[in-house]
Structure formats: structure tokens, C-alpha cells
Amino acid sequence: MVAECVTGKKVLMKGNYAIANAAIKAGCQCYFGYPITPQSEIGEFMSGKMQELGRAYVSAESELAAINMVIGAVSTGVKAMSSSSSCAISLMQEALSYATADQLPVVLVSVMRGGPGLGNIYPSQGDYNQATIGGGNGDYKLIVLAPSTVQECIDLTYKAFYLAFKYKNPTMILADGLLGQMMEPVEFYDYPYPEIDTTSWALSGAKDRSARVIRSYAPLEENQCVFLDNLFKKYELIEQNEVEYEEYMVDDADFVVVAFGSMFRNVKSAVKLCREKGLKVGAFRPITLYPFPSERLNSLADKVKKILVTEINMGQMVRDVRLAVNGKVPVLFKGKGVGAMIDVETLVEEIEKQMGGV
Amino acid sequence: MATQVFSIPKSLKKDVKYSFCPGCDHGVAVRLVAECLDELGLKENTITATSIGCSVGLYDFIDIDAIEAPHGRALAVATGVKRANPDKFVFTYQGDGDFASIGWAESMHSAFRGEKLSAICINNTTYGMTGGQLGPTTLLGQVTTTSPTGRNIEYYGYPVKIAEHIALSEGTAFSARVSLDSVANIRKAKAAIKKAFEVQMKGLGFGFVEILSSCPTNWRMSPQQAHERVRNEMMPIYKLGVYKDITA
Numbered sequence A: 001m002v003a004e005c006v007t008g009k010k011v012l013m014k015g016n017y018a019i020a021n022a023a024i025k026a027g028c029q030c031y032f033g034y035p036i037t038p039q040s041e042i043g044e045f046m047s048g049k050m051q052e053l054g055r056a057y058v059s060a061e062s063e064l065a066a067i068n069m070v071i072g073a074v075s076t077g078v079k080a081m082s083s084s085s086s087c088a089i090s091l092m093q094e095a096l097s098y099a100t101a102d103q104l105p106v107v108l109v110s111v112m113r114g115g116p117g118l119g120n121i122y123p124s125q126g127d128y129n130q131a132t133i134g135g136g137n138g139d140y141k142l143i144v145l146a147p148s149t150v151q152e153c154i155d156l157t158y159k160a161f162y163l164a165f166k167y168k169n170p171t172m173i174l175a176d177g178l179l180g181q182m183m184e185p186v187e188f189y190d191y192p193y194p195e196i197d198t199t200s201w202a203l204s205g206a207k208d209r210s211a212r213v214i215r216s217y218a219p220l221e222e223n224q225c226v227f228l229d230n231l232f233k234k235y236e237l238i239e240q241n242e243v244e245y246e247e248y249m250v251d252d253a254d255f256v257v258v259a260f261g262s263m264f265r266n267v268k269s270a271v272k273l274c275r276e277k278g279l280k281v282g283a284f285r286p287i288t289l290y291p292f293p294s295e296r297l298n299s300l301a302d303k304v305k306k307i308l309v310t311e312i313n314m315g316q317m318v319r320d321v322r323l324a325v326n327g328k329v330p331v332l333f334k335g336k337g338v339g340a341m342i343d344v345e346t347l348v349e350e351i352e353k354q355m356g357g358v
Numbered sequence B: 001m002a003t004q005v006f007s008i009p010k011s012l013k014k015d016v017k018y019s020f021c022p023g024c025d026h027g028v029a030v031r032l033v034a035e036c037l038d039e040l041g042l043k044e045n046t047i048t049a050t051s052i053g054c055s056v057g058l059y060d061f062i063d064i065d066a067i068e069a070p071h072g073r074a075l076a077v078a079t080g081v082k083r084a085n086p087d088k089f090v091f092t093y094q095g096d097g098d099f100a101s102i103g104w105a106e107s108m109h110s111a112f113r114g115e116k117l118s119a120i121c122i123n124n125t126t127y128g129m130t131g132g133q134l135g136p137t138t139l140l141g142q143v144t145t146t147s148p149t150g151r152n153i154e155y156y157g158y159p160v161k162i163a164e165h166i167a168l169s170e171g172t173a174f175s176a177r178v179s180l181d182s183v184a185n186i187r188k189a190k191a192a193i194k195k196a197f198e199v200q201m202k203g204l205g206f207g208f209v210e211i212l213s214s215c216p217t218n219w220r221m222s223p224q225q226a227h228e229r230v231r232n233e234m235m236p237i238y239k240l241g242v243y244k245d246i247t248a
């Protein structure tokens, strides 16, 4: 049973159900999906709830179909979403490229599991690159939001719908198997963002106006150049306005640990322990993986002596941190291929070892 | 006093450059679709999902809202449009490669689900836009750029009979195969398109029309020769007719 999510009432809930409930409260009218662990609860919950509410749910024949159904629905200005995981998000890359080219407010939840290939169903952060660099063709970016608590699954699901429509750009919530399956107390609140007017672009039938075409085919070189220049002006705006991050005890820190998503939870505990030992350590968490908080990391590098990046993958976000810091200080990496987050003791040990020279 | 007996359908744009090859049946098919939209009063309430192939040009001609789906995904995109807007009229216009090869899963499952959609498939027995390669409907013996000695079963397997397969689905309300090789057949084609539209309007299920269509350019034939090929080589294998009509 999934707890009733009454505004203002604390309930205990799994991350996957929190995302699904928040999407419904955000006004998501259509859900299209195909099962895959560790996110199947989202589709399972949606199948009943959407029918009950008279909204649309389709058990798609594949993730390829599911994401293209989302494209169809949002092209009419309606809020719609899909959710999936790792190897199945791979199947959606072509459509994500189209959706950025078509400037469509697609919302997609990616609950990472082990990879490459079929991998396994343990938690992982191995799809950081898939989310932020992408596997679709051409120059494009997704807005990527990475929650680290179940409460934040709600906050960032709301935000994902808002940003997707504000910028007409596909937006991804990048969670992991741990967050999807973990229960935490959360509090629901009403969708806090303004509704974005879509009447200037949404397809609705050419009544009392000329026909609209949502297309990416641009046979002429110059047209495609103009299109890309404009697309990247939009990305500049996103980079100026939407960067979000969390800092913990960085003010006087000599050493900062950077992590995103679930991994940050243990990093915070490790920093607390290090502080008790008198070590000047802080923690930093990008909440928006795109736009990445590069500027802030660059200015932190003026104050700290070393940065340690920890991820449940073989080293993906660490590249973005290195680019941000641009050689000012050494950026070290502590990773793990897949599974449970690196434990607090190991982190403390690693920090102490690396701080030896600080 | 002169009486006007022929005019451009309201659902077609007036001042566009014709982009299909001379003698290509795509032009006739687009006109028939536009006439049906006009006659059923659908122009202002319609959204179409176009496909990748020579059919992508539909949105250059037709004066209705359109979204270009990735290759093969037109019926998934259309499903999304329709589920979000059950009161809109939604159709796809796809090539045989788009519909029956790369998009076979999307096509069949839209029919299985009984989506209230109408789909038009232009069967020209080849991937036209990319220069005439072997596709799902390429006939046995047919020479294409990727079947240089003709399609043989050993190497390439059998051609797909689309309208028959769609008719097998319980969610299908109407499935027919038509041709544009003669005036009589063009009339029948229009009636079939209209029927495929009407079953959606009545909420009866999936409406489908496969149109046997010439591709003079890739077949390396004159328009006349191309229609003869439709008659003499395609029609004996791809038999014209209504394969399912739940209103009959």
C-alpha cells in the first residue's frame, strides 16, 4: 500500500512512489512506460492512479514507443512523462535527441542500475554520462536533476515539470536504485510553480490560425546553423539561471568532497566525522547535473587545496569537476563499480589519507 | 458562364513548391487525404504525425498541425497525441519501410491496442528516400540497390503483406489495400481512406489503408511503366481489397 499523500502530512514513502505521486500532483496527464527494475513501482502505481483520475496510462510495447508517446502528448502542450532505467534509457536516446531538436517539454525519470549491458539491479551512478552527455545524435543537452533524498524526489519532480515547460527542453530526473527503493518520511505540498502558457506553440488543430509543424528536418545548412545558435542561446540562459547545488561546511574547508545523488548522504556523514577529528573538510553536491555548477566549483578551488570526487561508477562526474576546476587544485577520485554507496568508514579513511599532504 | 469543377482542397497549402518526383503517386495520395479531411470537416481539428521517408514532405503540402516522428515511431507519437487529446482527429502517413520494418512493433501494437487512430501506408516496395534499397515489401525477384540480383528467399526472406496482418488484430476496425494506378482505383482508394478516418471518428478502433504506390525514380521507369508495374507485378501479390471492416 502506498501512503495517501495529503498536503502537509508526513508520510513514509519509497522514492519511486514519491516521484509518481509528485508527478500526479504536478498535473501530469499521461504516463507511458515499460517495466524495468528498479523503477517498476512508478509504472505500477501510475497504471491504477491515472485510470482513477481519468488521465492517460499506456503500457507501451517498448521504451522506444513509450518515449515517442511522451513526445506526441507533450507536442500538444500536455504534461506527460515516462520512467525507466539504464539499458532501457539507452533505447530512448534517439527520441531525446528529437525532443531537444523539436524543443519539447518531455519529462523522463531515470533510476540507475548496474551496467554496461544488462548489468544488474543494484544501485549505480553509471549513467551520469548517459544523462549529461547523452547517446543521441547532434549537439543537445538535457536538463538533469539529481535528488539525494526521497523528499527531494518530490521537490525535483515538481521542478522537472516546471523547467521542461519553461525552457521547452527535455528534463531528466536522475535517481538511482537505492533512492527508488528506499523509504523515508516525506511531506507533500501543492505544485509550487506557475503554469506555463503553451498556446503559442502547442499543436491543437489549425483553427483560426495557420498550421503548425513541429519538425527537426532542416535540409538547408544555413537553417540548421541558425537553429543551433538559437538552441545554444537557450542553454546559456539555463546555465545562467538554473544552477543548483548544496554545500556542507565548505566555508573554512581545506578539502572538499564532491558527490551527487545518494552518494552524497554518506559523504555528509563522513565530513561530520572528519570535523569531529578536527579535519577541515567540506562537502559539495551538484543538484543540477546540467547545468553543472562549474563556476562555484571553480571559485571553491581558489580556497581549498584538494578535491575528492566519489561516485558509484568508474569516474564520470569527476571529468566535469576537473573541467570546472581547470587545474587549480588536484581533483582525486574514489569510485566503486556498482552497488551500495561507499561506506562512511571507507570515506573517512580515504579523506584522511588524501589530506595527509594538505 | 464557367462552372468550377476542380479546385485545391482547403486542407492543402496553396503556394508550395512540389517536392515529390514527377509521376510519383505520393502526390495523388496526399491530395486524397486532403480531400477526405475537407469532406469530413476535419481540417481544424486534426493533428498528424508524419514519418521519415519521402512521406516526410506531407507537412510541406498539408495545411494542418503536424509533428515529425522519428523513423518508424509515427504511430507511437500519434498514440501520445491521441491519448492526451481524445477529441482530436489523429492520423499518420508513413512509408512501407517506416510502417512495416523499423516501425513494425509500433504499427502492430497500435492496432492490437485498438488505438483510435488512422494510418496510411505508402507501399512502393522500397526505401525510396534513401535511394531505393530492399525493404520489407520488396517483391521476390525485384532488383534494388541492396538486392542486385533480385530478392531471393534464401538471402532476404519473404515480403510482408501489411494490410492482411493489420486485419488480424482484434483492435482493427478497418484494413484495406488500394492502388492509384487508374481513375477507378483512385476513387476506391479515396473511399477506403475515408472509411479509415470514419472508424476513428466513431471511436470504433484502428483504421488502416495500404496504398500501392509508384516510385518511378527508384524503379527507373516512366510514370506509365511504373503504373504498369503496380498492375502487373504488385497487384498479383498484394491483392487489392478490404481485409477487415467491422462496419460492413
Ligand SMILES: Cc1ncc(C[n+]2csc(CCOP(=O)(O)OP(=O)(O)O)c2C)c(N)n1
Pocket (backbone or CB within 6 Å): B052, B053, B054, B055, B071, B094, B095, B096, B097, B098, B099, B122, B124, B126, B127, B128, B129, B130, B135
Ligand atoms: C533511424 C533511422 N534509420 C535510417 C534512416 C534513413 N532513412 C531515411 S528515409 C528511409 C527510408 C524510408 O523508406 P519508406 O518508409 O519506405 O518511405 P519512402 O521513402 O519509400 O516513401 C531511411 C532508411 C533514418 N532517417 N533514421
Ligand code: SF4
Pocket (backbone or CB within 6 Å): B019, B020, B021, B023, B024, B025, B026, B054, B124, B128, B129, B214, B215, B216, B217, B218
Ligand atoms: S523517390 Fe520515389 S517515392 Fe520518393 S518522391 Fe521520388 S518517386 Fe516518389
Ligand SMILES: [Mg+2]
Pocket (backbone or CB within 6 Å): B053, B095, B096, B097, B122, B123, B124, B125, B126, B127, B128, B135
Ligand atoms: Mg517505401
